[in-house]
Amino acid sequence: MLRIFTMICALSALAACGGGRGYNPGGGYRSAPVLFATGPIQSACMSAGRKQASRSRCGCIQAVADRSLSPSEQRRGVQVFKDPHTLQEARQSDSASDNAFWSTWKAFGNTAETLCSAA
Known part of the structure; x- marks a missing residue:
């Protein structure tokens, strides 16, 4: 009886360790969750022609x-991708x-650089 109780406790402890969170079946463990969304900034970024x-x-x-820009700030940000000089003018x-x-x-920009540099 003690042996069965010990096995149940061990299995419970193992199950509580987490499991799938952070595990990438194709490449081991990853350090951070993958961030991805589509929208006006993503489209402008793709069409800006940067290497x-x-x-x-x-x-x-x-x-x-x-997460950090309002819809109107995102619309204005699209212009920054099209013409980076507009940001200098705003500054x-x-x-x-x-x-x-x-x-x-x-x-x-600082947050995006930190979170997206490995993407």
Whole structure:
């Protein structure tokens, strides 16, 4: 009886260890969950013609945008991909809305760089 109880406890402890979370059947364990979304930033990223743009990286950037940018900020961000100089203009502007966009976009960029660099 003690042997059966010990086996049940051992199996319960093993089952509580997690299992599928973080396991990638094709390549072992991964350190972070995969981020991916589609939307205006992802489309602009893919069509901008940058060398490092890939479906997975642009999808990750869109996922970060969904978490940190409003829909109107995302629409404005599409213009940044089309013409990066517009971001410089916003940074140097005296307008409060431009300064707010610059701050938000800069924070978004830092987060996207951190989370999507491996994508």
